[in-house]
Amino acid sequence: xxxxxxxxxxxxxxxxxxxxxxxxxxxxxxxxxxxxxxxxxxxxxxxxxxxxxxxxxxxxxxxxxxxxxxxxxxxxxxxxxxxxxxxxxxxxxxxxxxxxxxxxxxxxxxxxxxxxxxxxxxxxxxxxxxxxxxxxxxxxxxxxxxxxxxxxxxxxxxxxxxxxxxxxxxxxxxxxxxxxxxxxxxxxxxxxxxxxxxxxxxxxxxxxxxxxxxxxxxxxxxxxxxxxxxxxxxxxxxxxxxxxxxxxxxxxxxxxxxxxxxxxxxxxxxxxxxxxxxxxxxxxxxxxxxxxxxxxxxxxxxxxxxxxxxxxxxxxxxxxxxxxxxxxxxxxxxxxxxxxxxxxxxxxxxxxxxxxxxxxxxxxxxxxxxxxxxxxxxxxxxxxxxxxxxxxxxxxxxxxxxxxxxxxxxxxxxxxxxxxxxxxxxxxxxxxxxxxxxxxxxxxxxxxxxxxxxxxxxxxxxxxxxxxxxxxxxxxxxxxxxxx
Numbered sequence: 001x002x003x004x005x006x007x008x009x010x011x012x013x014x015x016x017x018x019x020x021x022x023x024x025x026x027x028x029x030x031x032x033x034x035x036x037x038x039x040x041x042x043x044x045x046x047x048x049x050x051x052x053x054x055x056x057x058x059x060x061x062x063x064x065x066x067x068x069x070x071x072x073x074x075x076x077x078x079x080x081x082x083x084x085x086x087x088x089x090x091x092x093x094x095x096x097x098x099x100x101x102x103x104x105x106x107x108x109x110x111x112x113x114x115x116x117x118x119x120x121x122x123x124x125x126x127x128x129x130x131x132x133x134x135x136x137x138x139x140x141x142x143x144x145x146x147x148x149x150x151x152x153x154x155x156x157x158x159x160x161x162x163x164x165x166x167x168x169x170x171x172x173x174x175x176x177x178x179x180x181x182x183x184x185x186x187x188x189x190x191x192x193x194x195x196x197x198x199x200x201x202x203x204x205x206x207x208x209x210x211x212x213x214x215x216x217x218x219x220x221x222x223x224x225x226x227x228x229x230x231x232x233x234x235x236x237x238x239x240x241x242x243x244x245x246x247x248x249x250x251x252x253x254x255x256x257x258x259x260x261x262x263x264x265x266x267x268x269x270x271x272x273x274x275x276x277x278x279x280x281x282x283x284x285x286x287x288x289x290x291x292x293x294x295x296x297x298x299x300x301x302x303x304x305x306x307x308x309x310x311x312x313x314x315x316x317x318x319x320x321x322x323x324x325x326x327x328x329x330x331x332x333x334x335x336x337x338x339x340x341x342x343x344x345x346x347x348x349x350x351x352x353x354x355x356x357x358x359x360x361x362x363x364x365x366x367x368x369x370x371x372x373x374x375x376x377x378x379x380x381x382x383x384x385x386x387x388x389x390x391x392x393x394x395x396x397x398x399x400x401x402x403x404x405x406x407x408x409x410x411x412x413x414x415x416x417x418x419x420x421x422x423x424x425x426x427x428x429x430x431x432x433x434x435x436x437x438x439x440x441x442x443x444x445x446x447x448x449x450x451x452x453x454x455x456x457x458x459x460x461x462x463x464x465x466x467x468x469x470x471x472x473x474x475x476x477x478x479x480x481x482x483x484x
Contacts, residue, residue: 001013001014001190001191002014002076002077002079002080002081002190002191002192002201003080003081003184003186003190004079004080004081004082004083004084004184005052005082005083005084005177005180005181005184006030006084007083007084007085007086007089008173008176008177008180010180010184011030013076013192014191014192014193015193015194015195016076016192016194017192017194017197018075018076018077018192018193018194018197018198018199018238018241019075019197019231019237019238020075020076021071021072021073021074021075021076021228021231021232022049022069022071022072022074022075022076022078022079022084023035023037023040023047023071023072023074025076026049026071026086032086032088034086034087034088034116035047035048035049035071035086035087035116035117036113036114036116036117037072038113038114038117038145039072040072040232040233041072041073041229041232041233042070042072042073042143042225042290042291042293042294043143043145043380044114044117044144044145045070045114045117045118045121045143045144045145045291045293046113046114046116046117046144046145047070047071047072047117048068048069048070048071048116048117048118048120048121048143048144048293049068049069049071049074049084049085049086049087049120050066050067050068050069050084050085050120050123050124050127051066051067051069051074051079051082051083051084051085052064052065052066052067052082052083052084052085052177052181053065053067053081053082053083053181054081054178054181054182054185062178063174063178064083064170064174064177064178064181066085066123066124066127066128067124067269067296068120068121068123068124068140068143068292068293068296069293069296069297070143070225070291070293070294070297072228072232073223073224073225073228073229073232073294073297074224074228074297075199075221075224075228075241075243076192077190077192077199077201077221077241077243078221078224078243078245080186080190080201080243080246081181081184081185081186081246082181083177083181085120085123085170086116086120087116087119087120090119090123092168092169097119097123097168098126098161098165098166098168099119099122099123099126099157099161100119101161102122102156102157102158102160102161103115103118103119103122103154103157105157105160106153106154106156106157106160107149107153108149108153108154108156108157109148109149110148110149111147111148114144114145114146114147114148117144118141118144118146118154118157121140121141121143121144121292121293122140122141122157122158122161122162124140125137125140125141125158125162126161126162126165127170129162130165131162131163134155137155137158137159137162138155139287139292140158140292141154141155141158142291142292142379142380143290143291143292143293143294143380144291186201186203186246187203188203189201189202189203189207189211190246196239197237197238197239197240198239198240198241199221199240199241199242199243200215200218200240200241200242200243201242201243201246202242202243202244202246202247203246203247203248204247204248204249205247205249205250205327205356206330207247208242208244208247208250208354209327209328209329209330209352209354210329211242212242212328212352212353212354213328213329213352215240215242216351216352217239217240218240218241218242219238219240219241219242220241220242220244220305220354221241221242221243221244221245222243222244222245222264222265222298222299222301222302222305223245223267223294223297223298223299223302224297225290225294225297225298225302226298226302226306226308227241244264244265244354245265247263247265249263249356250263250264250265250266250301250356250357251263251265251266251267251270252266253266253270253271253274255274256362257362258361258362259359259360259361259362260274260275260278260359260360260362261357261358261359261360262274262300262357262358262359262360263301263356263357264299264300264301264302264304264305264324264354264355264356264357264358265299265301266299266300266301267295267296267297267298267299268286268289268294268295268296268298268299268300268303268313269292269295269296271286271300272286272287272295275360278360278362278363279316279320279363279369279371281316281369281370281371281372282316282369282371284371285312285316285371285373285386286312286313288312288373288375288378288379288380288381289312289313290380291379291380294380300313300358301355301357301358304317304324304337304340304355304358305347305349305354305355306345307340307341307344307345307346307347307411308345309344309406309407309409309410309411309412310382310383310386310406310407311406311412312373312383312386312406314337314341314404314406314412315371315386315387315388315404315405315406315412316371316386316388316404317337317358317360318337318338318388318402318404318412318413318414319369319371319388319389319390319402319403319404319414320360320361320369320388320390320402321336321361321390321402322336322337322358322359322360322361323335323336323337323358323359324337324340324355324357324358324359325355325356325357325358325359326349326350326353326354326355326356327353327354327355327356328350328352328353328354329352332356334359335348337358338404338412338413338414341411341412341413342411343410343411344410344411364392366392366393366394367390367391367392367400368389368390368391368392368393368471369388369389369390370388370389370467370470370471371386371387371388371389372386372387372388372463372466372467373385373386373387374386374387374407374451374459374463375450376450382450383406383407384407384450384451384455384456384459385405385406385407385408385451385456385459385460385463386405386406386407387403387404387405387406387460387463387464387467388402388403388404388405389402389403389463389464389467390402390403391422391427391471393427393471396426396427396428397424397425397426397427398422398423398424398425398426398427398431399423399424400423401418401419401422401423402414402419403415403418403419403422403464405443405460407445407450407451407456408442408443408445408456408457408460409443409444409445413442413443415438415439415442415443416442417438417439417441417442418435418436418438418439418441418442418464420438421434421435421438422435427468427471429468432464432465432468435464436461436464436465439457439460439461439464440457443456443457443460445457
């Protein structure tokens, strides 16, 4: 059984199809059709809901963290121990919520189909920002598409509803909601079981290892932003899933003198501050990693584990020399991330083995790390080419080089020939051009609808040139740029 709050209503579910999304649960099972299906792939934001989760800050104060999510990509099992808020829950005692009023007064809605999603994104923004600036408003709404109004009135609604906000019914009930969430906090393995399909929800790494050993055919579910597409887009059935999002040990970020250790189930939005503090380019790229709704769900481990050749984080992590810790039963092994990827969607992971954590070296003053993403849109788009460069330069000589790319091969991959040219060579234009030529030895990219093979190779070479220019003229700030 799993338990969660539907606004303030306790829901206990057991005999429910684990393949059921929160979107369809709201619309078909509890009669709340305000949440809309637009794309069923996490692109349009019409299905946005907000999930509240009990958190404890550094001072020990308990509070509820509200996050916007795409309900079309969220399976019901991930709600275990949390609070689900949909657009119907905002109106209180016959009065519209302040974000709804702002949308009305600023004329932010026309046909209205996308409006519930915008309202819920604005609600999450209001909850998380006392004085949101223009950037935060754009970030909060970047995952919501509107085909009628244009975005100016919606951004005005964001400003009106979030600046000088007043307490609402959720603030008034916070203590009560905290108590209710504590009362339903999971204490044992949860489960949804419809007879022919099941989803198990462990709470510890040990439980996860035992379950995965018992069900090696199970699909591991973290954020679900990739896995859920098999259900919503390809109409496949997932007979057994194991949801890892309630394993607290795999959601930690630990700081050591020489490294960060990031739990594989840590949401990308939670990784942002830690990685940005060490590597500003990593932080900038994460802000372009899909929408805020996706970053609130998608995990760093999931972005590695799906072994996509165009995943944004693996090239950066490879260039940084990151490692992963793989767990099977009570046995752990540490592997360089570059050795995890073998071929297209083929990895070094063994049966019943899972990624427990990612180890990222801390920044060093002697090394110069930059990352660049080439995509058709600046925000919320998949890379055509993703490049990461990490050189150590001493007295004008490149003493070490790590260069990695995504979108250039069947796997995220180091540019070994390019690195060989760079290593122990003077940091000058002649070395640069030899290194650019060597990229043609490292990669034979494919042509697809995102880019031709010629465009990809030329882009990779030009990004290396761009990196050299920026290191020579550090006042130029043009990093993580999109190209059309």
